[in-house]
Amino acid sequence: MRVHHLLLLPAILRSAVLAYTPLSESTIQGLPSPGKDFDIKDGALLSPILIPRVPGTPGSEQVLQHFVDFFSDTLPDWKLSFQNSSSTTPVSNGKEVPFRNLIATRDPPWVEREGEVGRLVLVAHYDSKLTPKDFIGATDSAAPCAMLMHAARSIDNALTQKWDDMAGDALDELEDQKGIQIILLDGEEAFSSWTDTDSIYGARALAEEWENTYHPPLSTFSTPLASMDLFVLLDLLGSPPQRVPSYYKTSHWAYLNMADLESRLRKMGSFKSSPNHKSKRFSNEPRKKEPMFLYEADKKDTDRWTGGYIGDDHVPFIARGVEVLHIIPSPFPDVWHHPDDDGEHLDPDIVEDWALLTVTFAAEWMDLEGYLDDGKKDRRSAEVLKDELNGEMT
Ligand SMILES: *[C@@H]1O[C@H](CO)[C@@H](O)[C@H](O)[C@H]1NC(C)=O
Numbered sequence: 345m346r347v348h349h350l351l352l353l354p355a356i357l358r359s360a361v362l363a364y365t366p367l368s369e370s371t372i373q374g375l376p377s378p379g380k381d382f383d384i385k386d387g388a389l390l391s392p393i394l395i396p397r398v399p400g401t402p403g404s405e406q407v408l409q410h411f412v413d414f415f416s417d418t419l420p421d422w423k424l425s426f427q428n429s430s431s432t433t434p435v436s437n438g439k440e441v442p443f444r445n446l447i448a449t450r451d452p453p454w455v456e457r458e459g460e461v462g463r464l465v466l467v468a469h470y471d472s473k474l475t476p477k478d479f480i481g482a483t484d485s486a487a488p489c490a491m492l493m494h495a496a497r498s499i500d501n502a503l504t505q506k507w508d509d510m511a512g513d514a515l516d517e518l519e520d521q522k523g524i525q526i527i528l529l530d531g532e533e534a535f536s537s538w539t540d541t542d543s544i545y546g547a548r549a550l551a552e553e554w555e556n557t558y559h560p561p562l563s564t565f566s567t568p569l570a571s572m573d574l575f576v577l578l579d580l581l582g583s584p585p586q587r588v589p590s591y592y593k594t595s596h597w598a599y600l601n602m603a604d605l606e607s608r609l610r611k612m613g614s615f616k617s618s619p620n621h622k623s624k625r626f627s628n629e630p631r632k633k634e635p636m637f638l639y640e641a642d643k644k645d646t647d648r649w650t651g652g653y654i655g656d657d658h659v660p661f662i663a664r665g666v667e668v669l670h671i672i673p674s675p676f677p678d679v680w681h682h683p684d685d686d687g688e689h690l691d692p693d694i695v696e697d698w699a700l701l702t703v704t705f706a707a708e709w710m711d712l713e714g715y716l717d718d719g720k721k722d723r724r725s726a727e728v729l730k731d732e733l734n735g736e737m738t
Contacts, residue, residue, distance in 0.1 A: 586677070
């Protein structure tokens with residue numbers, strides 16, 4: 345097993361080592377909305393993904409190109425790479441089917457050597473299922489892919505500003521070698537029926553290759569897998585029901601970070617799918633009860649932890665000691681593997697809410713409070729705000 349040394353620390357110590365400044369309300373309110381970009385007909389991010397995209401077909405190539413164009417055109421500071429493999433499938437008559445994973449990485453500019461940066465890794469699969477015919481897989485996982493694109497775009501400027509500001513300062517080793525990676529995986533779906541060999545083709549190939557890709561000797565992190573501080577897998581998001589348990593005790597600390605963000609976003613009236621969204625509730629009205637997506641913040645050690653029951657892209661990573669936060673509803677959405685899992689059956693409010701939660705989770709992880717305002721606030725006020733927030737927390 346490869347366990348990142350930092351993660352061996354109890355959560356309480358770990359949080360003392362890594363700065364974690366909650367985003368302020370005004371920062372959250374100032375985040376750019378995706379606007380029309382999640383529109384299912386002509387939204388710039390989502391609509392190009394809403395086509396059949398079975399591995400090895402033109403649809404798959406088209407969607408992959410859409411991701412490449414997006415990063416190259418709008419996020420040139422993210423380094424793109426592919427991890428390709430091929431495999432026969434139960435329906436390929438002995439022919440090799442290509443699987444192409446796309447990896448987009450952004451590290452602090454002063455990091456010169458692979459192996460010196462730990463990363464938050466955000467993951468979704470982009471392939472669609474062969475059956476039923478013309479299956480779109482809007483929740484599975486077109487919408488999660490679009491959420492990740494939106495998240496990358498939403499924090500990109502802030503990362504630049506933060507790292508520009510830090511470049512002159514003495515660096516705190518652990519804290520300042522934090523990067524972020526988005527992985528869009530191919531070949532998650534089974535071609536025939538789900539087995540260990542007919543499923544997660546891309547994830548299996550990537551985990552195996554990266555386990556055997558060594559960073560230079562004496563690197564802090566021995567392989568790209570060891571560089572993963574947390575692997576967050578989004579799947580089946582965008583259509584009800586959306587109740588996400590905490591699956592793994594080992595990553596419950598990360599679940600709590602996200603659940604806490606969700607409850608703050610709901611309290612602020614920022615969640616569009618909530619009856620308490622600011623457009624639906626007068627300020628003097630009592631708050632309505634609302635279910636949480638991440639409803640297991642109070643889970644106890646002795647409760648039932650069901651990690652391991654759901655086969656998905658995280659499996660080959662968790663088997664190699666990677667810390668995983670699996671964001672997948674249980675039960676699955678009603679449209680799961682049904683022809684109805686298409687754009688029309690997405691709930692646009694739910695899609696936007698997950699996108700906001702993803703953006704804010706990534707922003708807090710990367711410690712971007714004070715940098716998300718596109719330079720409107722000056723640096724000093726950001727620092728003061730940070731001190732105040734820190735003061736409140738201790
Ligand atoms: C992997 O596949 C992509 C997309 O088809 C292609 O552009 C790239 O050259 C391939 N990389 C390698 C190393 O074969």
